Amino acid sequence: MPTQKTLYKALQKINAVYVLIFKTTIRFKKDVKNIAPILDAEHSVIKWNVDRSDVDHILRVESFNNNINHIIKLMNTAGYDCEELTD
Amino acid sequence: MRERDEQKQKAIKEKAMQIVAKQGIESFSMQKLAKAAKVSPATLYIYFKDKEDLLLQLCKEAGEKMMEMTFKNFDPSMSFSEGLKVQWVNRAKYCLKYPDQLMFLEQIRYSGLHEKYMGMMNESFKINMHSFVHNAIKRKELVNLSVEVYWSIAFAPLYNLIKFHQAGKSFGGRKFVFSEKIMMETFELVLKALQP
Incomplete structure (x- = not known):
């Protein structure tokens, strides 16, 4: 049985992991704390982080699904603006 | 789905190195790098978790x-x-x-x-x-x-x-x-x- 880590790496290699990038209003540490339980509870979310040093307070999510709208909805419900950042 | 491209990643890293070398680390930002490397900020975050992740890789x-x-x-x-x-x-x-x-x-x-x-x-x-x-x-x-x-x-x-x-x-x-x-x-x- 492959471990979860090796499985994840293999999936990443074949681009089966989606990297979703959002511009948000998740500004402060307390905001990150607010959203942590919400994203941690999502089964499709492998890992996530917020780059608070960026002007757009980037939320970066690695997910098994391309569930952009779902993530946006979750963030909006938690009280934050969130929009997908596209190329 | 956006593809990861090794060449592109390398070019981004080189550009980032140049910016920090010439302008200092204080003024370095992902937005500045995106502009200089002629990619969108979203593309940078495909390759790097955040600014710190990028700098530590360099x-x-x-x-x-x-x-x-x-x-x-x-x-x-x-x-x-x-x-x-x-x-x-x-x-x-x-x-x-x-x-x-x-x-x-x-x-x-x-x-x-x-x-x-x-x-x-x-x-x-x-x-x-x-x-x-x-x-x-x-x-x-x-x-x-x-x-x-x-x-x-x-x-x-x-x-x-x-x-x-x-x-x-x-x-x-x-x-x-x-x-x-x-x-x-x-x-x-x-x-x-x-x-x-």
Whole structure:
């Protein structure tokens, strides 16, 4: 049985992991704390982080699904603006 | 689905290195990098978790290259004068070949990332340098000094000459070009200062 880590790496290699990038209003540490339980509870979310040093307070999510709208909805419900950042 | 592209990632890293080297780490941002590398900010975040992740990856690469070059033909059991000479030649080569990396690492040294960078680095650098210095002290080829004083005498003069060289000038616009002759002249004086 492959471990979860090796499985994840293999999936990443074949681009089966989606990297979703959002511009948000998740500004402060307390905001990150607010959203942590919400994203941690999502089964499709492998890992996530917020780059608070960026002007757009980037939320970066690695997910098994391309569930952009779902993530946006979750963030909006938690009280934050969130929009997908596209190329 | 956006594809990961190794070439693109490499180009982004090179650009980031240049920006930090030339403009400093304080003013570096993902937005600035995106503009300079002609990619969207979203693309940067495909490759890197965040700004710190990007900078630490650059540190790792530059640090590994620096170590690889510094220790070429070097053995910690060498005599002090021989070992230090090999190091001077190697370090000078590295600095002249990768000026951006040198400036980049210099920026990191005085930033909040430095400790994280040191934690990531291979222990062999420290161990090699340590045993070289200790052997030399034991053999009475080197005076016993604090690491700060040792480094300031043993290597800082070389780095300073290289700084002058990279600026193309020293004081009051006086033209300066680094050469092997100048390096060896300085090296002999450094050796004199460090020998008991």
